[in-house]
Amino acid sequence: MVETHLKRTPLYECHVEANARIVPFAGFEMPVQYTGVLEEHRAVRTAVGLFDVSHMGEIEVTGRRALDFVQYVTCNDASKLTLGRAQYSGLMTPRGTFVDDLLVHKMADERYFLVVNAANKDKDYAYLCAQAAGFDGVEVTDRSDEYAQIAVQGPKALATLQKLTATGLAEIKYYRFVEGAVDGAPAIIARTGYTGEDGFEVYVAPADAPRLWRALLATGRESGIVPAGLGARDTLRFEACMPLYGNDIDDTTTPFEAGLGWIVKLDKGGFLGREALVRQQGDGVRRSLVGFEMTGRGIARHGYPILAGGRAVGQVTSGTHAPTLGRALGMGYVPVENAAAGSPFEVEIREQRIAARVVEMPFYRRAR
Amino acid sequence: MAQPNDRMYSRTHEWVLLAGGEATVGITQYAQEQLGDVVFVELPAPGKKVEKGAALGNIESVKAVSEVFAPVSGEVTATNGDLESRPELVNQEPYGGGWLVRLSVAPGAADGLMDAAAYEKFLAEEGAH
Numbered sequence: 001m002v003e004t005h006l007k008r009t010p011l012y013e014c015h016v017e018a019n020a021r022i023v024p025f026a027g028f029e030m031p032v033q034y035t036g037v038l039e040e041h042r043a044v045r046t047a048v049g050l051f052d053v054s055h056m057g058e059i060e061v062t063g064r065r066a067l068d069f070v071q072y073v074t075c076n077d078a079s080k081l082t083l084g085r086a087q088y089s090g091l092m093t094p095r096g097t098f099v100d101d102l103l104v105h106k107m108a109d110e111r112y113f114l115v116v117n118a119a120n121k122d123k124d125y126a127y128l129c130a131q132a133a134g135f136d137g138v139e140v141t142d143r144s145d146e147y148a149q150i151a152v153q154g155p156k157a158l159a160t161l162q163k164l165t166a167t168g169l170a171e172i173k174y175y176r177f178v179e180g181a182v183d184g185a186p187a188i189i190a191r192t193g194y195t196g197e198d199g200f201e202v203y204v205a206p207a208d209a210p211r212l213w214r215a216l217l218a219t220g221r222e223s224g225i226v227p228a229g230l231g232a233r234d235t236l237r238f239e240a241c242m243p244l245y246g247n248d249i250d251d252t253t254t255p256f257e258a259g260l261g262w263i264v265k266l267d268k269g270g271f272l273g274r275e276a277l278v279r280q281q282g283d284g285v286r287r288s289l290v291g292f293e294m295t296g297r298g299i300a301r302h303g304y305p306i307l308a309g310g311r312a313v314g315q316v317t318s319g320t321h322a323p324t325l326g327r328a329l330g331m332g333y334v335p336v337e338n339a340a341a342g343s344p345f346e347v348e349i350r351e352q353r354i355a356a357r358v359v360e361m362p363f364y365r366r367a368r
Numbered sequence: 369m370a371q372p373n374d375r376m377y378s379r380t381h382e383w384v385l386l387a388g389g390e391a392t393v394g395i396t397q398y399a400q401e402q403l404g405d406v407v408f409v410e411l412p413a414p415g416k417k418v419e420k421g422a423a424l425g426n427i428e429s430v431k432a433v434s435e436v437f438a439p440v441s442g443e444v445t446a447t448n449g450d451l452e453s454r455p456e457l458v459n460q461e462p463y464g465g466g467w468l469v470r471l472s473v474a475p476g477a478a479d480g481l482m483d484a485a486a487y488e489k490f491l492a493e494e495g496a497h
Contacts, residue, residue, distance in 0.1 A: 033404060036404060036405050037405050037430045038430065039405075231404070231430060235430055297410075299407070299408050299433075301433065321408060
């Protein structure tokens with residue numbers, strides 16, 4: 001049976017106790033929902049939700065040439081990072097497409113902490129090791145088994161987490177982090193997330209994770225905290241139009257096509273994929289990732305064809321009923337001539353063509 | 369949870385309530401729990417003839433699309449229009465306000481389906497308790 005190969009996070013027992021529905025995801029047995037996706041989604045938008053994201057991979061790059069190496073394999077400019085800052089970036093193929101998208105944290109002058117997608121971790125690690133062979137003075141280490149990760153997300157995330165730490169959380173700006181302690185356990189506390197809300201991602205030792213999880217649920221009770229599963233994580237990130245690797249981006253798509261040109265720093269020096277990206281910037285992209293809403297009745301899903309003028313021109317990469325907005329929305333790649341806001345096209349849903357039109361992204365932006 | 373014993377059940381977790389020559393069809397408590405939050409229901413137009421075991425429509429949760437199968441053969445006479453604006457009725461009242469379609473059926477249409485007790489046993493054997 002395939003299940004015997006699945007890994008469990010340190011919080012698996014907590015999920016079982018909470019009656020979560022467990023599904024296989026990226027090689028792990030993960031909670032997809034506890035009470036219901038919509039309720040968990042709403043709690044994160046209005047109060048606070050707790051996510052087990054311990055399946056995510058953590059890879060450390062250390063050594064004298066750590067910065068040079070990170071610069072070489074990613075498209076964003078890691079030299080702009082100061083201690084305590086994090087950066088969203090892309091791990092690049094020589095073709096300028098995504099091996100993965102990731103967060104790069106600068107822990108020390110010669111130490112970078114990369115957080116990568118669970119499904120890609122082994123691939124990323126092998127890729128990084130192969131690339132590091134050409135670098136003297138760089139060590140790449142897979143630290144994934146040494147960290148559990150708990151995401152505390154929502155307008156009441158700060159208030160909830162603050163009760164368990166002496167670190168002044170309000171001082172941590174977006175995309176920054178500190179090394180401190182939460183509920184007595186050493187932790188990396190980063191103001192990052194994948195929900196479109198304010199919040200924190202907390203990295204702790206696996207042995208400390210269950211106690212911290214329970215402590216957060218207890219202290220967050222008065223704020224209306226709920227544990228939230230992968231289902232809500234997906235609908236939340238979808239409304240905020242944060243790309244999901246394997247759906248919206250992959251090793252056939254470039255940052256420019258995905259609307260992620262802001263993470264490409266062509267003037268930072270040589271890096272993997274730079275020549276292809278320079279060329280693409282010069283020629284202009286032929287297709288773009290767009291957001292769209294269904295104007296006819298139906299829900300677009302990953303893989304459904306997009307048609308314009310009666311012919312297939314692209315594919316839906318993500319789509320669902322957006323809970324906060326109450327509408328069927330989607331994202332997908334279309335030719336640039338079909339990409340302007342308001343452009344009509346059709347989505348083929350079970351052999352029927354249903355009308356849709358391009359809308360601005362993100363679909364949801366929190367009030368600040 | 370106990371199933372209403374006024375109706376019959378299919379192995380694909382639909383229910384049928386017969387009244388005269390008309391059958392009301394919905395999905396079971398177990399089925400709606402498995403689906404999760406229902407956000408969209410696609411049903412056949414009245415007048416459409418359906419065969420037992422064939423696709424009757426689609427129910428979509430935030431996560432996925434699931435087919436509903438016709439537990440009996442017949443012709444669609446009505447669909448539940450409330451589900452257009454309130455698809456969550458399938459979750460909230462699977463045996464009542466969350467019904468899907470009405471079919472005109474021939475006598476004996478529900479023969480071979482399970483009664484409540486047999487369906488309970490079927491769920492238990494499936495490990496669904």
